[in-house]
Structures are given as C-alpha cells and as structure tokens.
Amino acid sequence: MDLEDLLRAMDRTAANLRKMDSVWERAKPFIPSGPQRGSDVQYDALRAAWADLLPGLPRIDGWTITEPLPDIDDMGQAFIDYLDIGVHPTAVHAAGEKPGADLAAYRYRLDRARRRAARSRLEQLVAMVDAALPLALGDTARDAVERRENEQTEEVETAIGEIARLLGEDAESIDRWWDLQRHMRFSQGHDWHDIVEFDWPAVRAGIEAKSLGDSDPLPVPDIDLGQAASGNLTGAATLALPWELLNDDGFERLLYDLLRDIPEHQNVEWLMQTRAPDRGRDLSMDRVLRDGSGGVRTERVIVQAKHWRSRSVNAAAISETATAGKLWGPPLVRGIVIATSGRFTADAVSWAERHNSEGHAPYIELWPDSRLETLLAQRPHIAAAHGLK
Secondary structure, three states: OOHHHHHHHHHHHHHHHHHHHHHHHHHHHHOOOOOOOOOOHHHHHHHHHHHHHHHHOOOEOOEOOOOOOOOHHHHHHHHHHHHHHOOOOHHHHHHHHHHHHHHHHHHHHHHHHHHHHHHHHHHHHHHHHHHHHHHHHOOOOOOOOOEOOOHHHHHHHHHHHHHHHHHHHHHHHOOOHHHHHHHHHHOEHHHHHHHHHHHHHHHHHHHHHHHOOOOOOOOOOOOOHHHHHHOOOOOOOOOOOOHHHOOHHHHHHHHHHHHHHOOOEEEEEEEEEEEOOOOOEEEEEEEEEEOOOOOEEEEEEEEEEEOOOOOOEOHHHHHHHHHHHOOOOOOOEEEEEEEEOOOEOHHHHHHHHHHHHOOOOOEEEEEOHHHHHHHHHOOHHHHHHOOOO
16 A cells, blocks of 8 residues: 555544544533433434444554444433442443543554554655755855755755654654744755754654654564573673664764663753754753762753764863853753763873862763663663664
C-alpha cells in the first residue's frame, strides 16, 4: 500500500475517532449509576450516532470497536436485579465504562500503527535535512538579511513539510517547531543560522522521541534469558561503549537523559541561548548538596557536551569555557561540567586542577568517556535507549 494512502486512511480514522469521543462525552451523563427505568430521547440519538460511526474505525492488528453504546434502560433494570439479590453490580458499572475504555484502547493502537508506518521514512528525512542544512547555509554571514534560496533550502523545506505530514498533530508539540516554521518562512541568512544552531537540533530530538513511543520496545534477541544465563558464557563484560554510533545531537540527548536520571540533579534543561564555540549545546541544572547535619542547598551547574572523537579536549577549550562561565547568570553559576565522549589532554587536566586549587569560580569538573561509561553501566537502560547497547 502506498504510504500516502495509508496516512490518508489514518487521518480519516483519527477524525472519526474524535467524533466518537464527542458522542461519548455527551452520552456519559446519561449512563445510570443506580436503579432506574426508561431511556432518554437525546441518549437514543447519541446511541444511533455511535452506531453510524462504528464502520469508520477499521481494524488495527485484527481488532476494532464493535459494540454499541449500552442500553440505559437495561442497565437500570440490571441495577434493580442486583439489588434484589444482594450482589454488588460490578458488571453493570463495567458495562457503563466500556465505551470509554474501548476508545482509549483504539487510540493507543492507532498512534502505535502511525509511528510504525512513519518511522523508516522519518529516519530518511532526518538524514536528508542533516546533509542539506550545511549546504543551505553555506558561508552566509551570521547577521545577513538577504533571503537565502537555493536547492538545499528547498530540499529542507520539502523534508520538513513531509515530516509534519508523517507526525500529524504530534508535530505541533515538538520544542521549537513553530520557530523552525517561522525562520523557514522569512528565510533570511540569519534565520538559517538560527535553524542550524537552535531550531533543528531541538526539532530533530523531538522527531526521534515521537517516532519511538514509551511503549515501543527496544529490539531484543528471541532467546530465553534464564536458560542463556545458565549456560557456559564466554567473553567478559566491558564498560566500553561505541560512541562513534552517536552524532553530536545524539550525544547531547544521551547526556541530557543521563543527568536527569541522577537523583541529585534537578531542573535539567537546555540553554538554547548559551552556545559553546564548537556549537555544542549547554545544559543547566540544579545540583542538590546535603550534609550530615541535615542541611540542604542547591547550586547551579552548567554542563557542556563535547562529542570529540578525533581529538582530545585541550587546555585552551577548558580555559575558554571557564571564562564564558563567569558571564553566565543570573542565577550565579557555581560549577561547570565538561563532558566528552573522548578524553582530555594532560595540559587540560592540569589547567582544571590548578584553576580549582586556586579557588577560582566556577569550579571545573572534567567527565571523560571513562566516567560517562561508568555512569551508564549503572543505568544500562539509558545506553540501550540510545543504541549503545
């Protein structure tokens, strides 16, 4: 089946589902909660509308909603019957709640089917935008006001339009989605700089999150884990992670999830306006510090991600970051964490140690790949979610 035909069918199905939601919201007040007799003209009309809409929900993985709205006269009589025999009317209450439960189950299946249909194409489109954006920007000055129109800008706009089509209503909830739309519409040189530096990294992360829902399982081998664990296992466990599988944005997203998973870190967020010289995104967080007397305080910490695999982070990069850290705020920045998927040079480590020992602010922490691998070994679900396991 053609992808566009499938999406059109899903769009119509979603519209029918919204109509049934509306019918059910109007019908719920008529559902009896105790003994009664008779029906209601308005409810009967809603019951008929529900029946008319049922054919508009095609099967999803072999299942769809087939049952009509309950007969409220029969429900009222059932309450009377249960009262007569002294039994709690659990089944009657369940019948009154079933339409809402069926709608929720169908919506879940429809969302899952749409993600399944769009996932492969979304990956292709994201790769296309990644490749086209540097060419679309070219050597345009940061403050250029001339419109930027070329083959690559058109390619980006077309790809973003198709992404919106694939995601449907979910696209509107992605961070900086509307900023991206506005910048593409004006299309001046500085707009394309904003797209490259701010909009697309956030939108790209949102697309990845939308294409894989919380209920979509990570792929696992078809084995019995208990039996495999009882066998003769070879090799050794390793902390090493294949960092080369991540691009810059993927590394930043991994770091964001890792920081949020540490209990002492609160209010972890992107700092979209504070950019590193290498265009890496900074993160801000509040670190909770507790002492043995029961005292608690928080300090603001800036975290800078450097996905450097071909070279180590040198002293000049550390010094530049420390200097910039003094200008951040308010609130005052007490510490800076520089996290890299590579390593730090000996000069960089010496510079940071000397800076800290002399009491200069902010305090500098260096997180090389080995420290990140240790933290992720304690949180394998995060490494697996980002394709490192």
